[in-house]
Amino acid sequence: MLTCIVRPIINKKFINFDVTEFTKLSEALPGVVVELELDVNLKKVDPSKLLGSGKISDIKTIINQKKIKLLLVDFELTPIQQRNLEKELNIKILDRTGLILEIFSARALSREGVLQVELAHLNYNKSRLVRSWTHLERQRGGMGFLGGPGETQIEADKRAINLRISQIKNQLSKVVKTRKIHRFSRDKIPFYTIALVGYTNSGKSSIYNILTNSSELSKDMLFATLDPKMKIIDLPFTNNIILSDTVGFISNLPTHLVESFKATLEEVFYADYVLHVRDISSTDFQNQSIIVYEILEELGITKFNKPILEVWNKKDLFDLSFSEMSQYENKKNVVLVSAKTGEGIEELKKKISELVNSSKFNENIFLPFTKNKIRSWLFNKKLVLKEKIVDDGFLISVFWNEQDKNKYLKLI
Numbered sequence: 001m002l003t004c005i006v007r008p009i010i011n012k013k014f015i016n017f018d019v020t021e022f023t024k025l026s027e028a029l030p031g032v033v034v035e036l037e038l039d040v041n042l043k044k045v046d047p048s049k050l051l052g053s054g055k056i057s058d059i060k061t062i063i064n065q066k067k068i069k070l071l072l073v074d075f076e077l078t079p080i081q082q083r084n085l086e087k088e089l090n091i092k093i094l095d096r097t098g099l100i101l102e103i104f105s106a107r108a109l110s111r112e113g114v115l116q117v118e119l120a121h122l123n124y125n126k127s128r129l130v131r132s133w134t135h136l137e138r139q140r141g142g143m144g145f146l147g148g149p150g151e152t153q154i155e156a157d158k159r160a161i162n163l164r165i166s167q168i169k170n171q172l173s174k175v176v177k178t179r180k181i182h183r184f185s186r187d188k189i190p191f192y193t194i195a196l197v198g199y200t201n202s203g204k205s206s207i208y209n210i211l212t213n214s215s216e217l218s219k220d221m222l223f224a225t226l227d228p229k230m231k232i233i234d235l236p237f238t239n240n241i242i243l244s245d246t247v248g249f250i251s252n253l254p255t256h257l258v259e260s261f262k263a264t265l266e267e268v269f270y271a272d273y274v275l276h277v278r279d280i281s282s283t284d285f286q287n288q289s290i291i292v293y294e295i296l297e298e299l300g301i302t303k304f305n306k307p308i309l310e311v312w313n314k315k316d317l318f319d320l321s322f323s324e325m326s327q328y329e330n331k332k333n334v335v336l337v338s339a340k341t342g343e344g345i346e347e348l349k350k351k352i353s354e355l356v357n358s359s360k361f362n363e364n365i366f367l368p369f370t371k372n373k374i375r376s377w378l379f380n381k382k383l384v385l386k387e388k389i390v391d392d393g394f395l396i397s398v399f400w401n402e403q404d405k406n407k408y409l410k411l412i
Contacts, residue, residue: 002033002035002069003069004035004038004066004068004072005023005037006072006073007019007039008074008075009042011043011044012041018282021251022072025099029103035066040055042055047078049081050075050077051085063089070092070093082095101121115172118168119169122161126162126165191240192240192273192403193243193271193273194233194271194352196243196275198292199250199278199282199288199289202277202279203313203339204246204277206339207275207313207348208231211345211349212231212243214231230267246267249292269301273306273307273355273356276289276310276311278292281314309335309355310333311337312335312336313338314340315341316340316343362399366395368392374411375394378408381404383404384396385399
């Protein structure tokens with residue numbers, strides 16, 4: 001489908017810090033062929049159409065000449081703006097959120113992923129019903145005191161959407177409960193969980209595939225991963241670790257999209273450790289990191305309450321300057337790798353082992369004979385240094401970290 005990208009520049013400023021990101025997003029949508037990109041200078045945003053009449057006329061001429069079938073606008077359009085632009089240009093339009101939703105729809109594979117995408121779609125479209133039902137004034141009559149023509153249909157449609165939203169939330173709540181049961185089961189067995197997070201297309205899935213010896217989808221495109229994946233990994237000096245890959249983050253992600261994917265993202269919240277994968281070759285290396293930490297903070301995760309290891313990926317595409325190398329060498333929680341060439345992967349495995357083992361401390365606990373299952377859990381997780389049997393139970397010296405201790409307290 002021949003596509004045109006319109007990128008508003010308001011008061012000589014782009015809406016998003018990475019001007020190429022929207023192009024990459026469009027390339028991630030199956031069937032889209034970007035024919036041209038237009039940077040449109042605006043002094044102010046028109047509340048009804050986004051663009052002025054002159055700009056609209058110019059764009060209409062171009063899309064007719066080029067036979068463009070889809071217009072992508074790098075902006076968060078209001079329902080009124082989108083309706084009026086589509087009417088003026090006589091073409092299908094997707095704004096930033098609409099485009100992301102289309103990509104999510106194409107990527108979702110699991111039942112959970114499909115439900116989350118549908119929920120996000122419904123929340124997005126609920127406020128845009130006026131765009132879909134303007135034709136009803138010609139179809140339905142009505143008495144004045146009963147409301148305007150077409151109002152009944154719009155209200156019926158809103159009710160149908162709200163009902164479906166409620167149904168999906170109920171189904172997703174069951175997913176959350178199921179995940180909670182699975183987590184509780186995992187807590188009973190000797191496994192640590194590590195969550196991979198990062199800006200979209202930073203190489204998380206490539207890192208995941210290398211560490212787990214997998215061959216999952218790993219493409220150079222935004223949102224190649226949507227559904228969470230989990231596998232056991234084998235590391236030196238550390239046993240029993242589950243690694244999970246999650247959906248990538250992106251700038252200006254609408255709140256309702258984050259809300260829709262909370263069932264997936266909560267896996268990060270409950271992980272014992274976090275690997276933050278960063279694309280060191282990106283010109284927006286620092287800004288992307290800020291966005292990731294902002295979203296993590298929204299989820300209740302900070303550097304202060306959960307151990308985080310930064311994985312600076314794509315070293316093969318970028319040569320560090322002297323100052324950048326100094327910055328890297330002065331950081332204990334950073335490892336430099338290339339998922340493509342394999343450089344630094346062994347160092348990454350070593351760093352993960354150190355991360356898991358470095359925060360451990362010695363503590364003495366008492367377990368009565370009735371808690372033999374918990375005693376077995378401690379031994380299976382290799383946390384026991386020594387044990388002494390007393391009259392009413394076991395005195396056990398353990399070597400563990402806060403995550404182990406919290407799991408132990410839950411089992412008690």
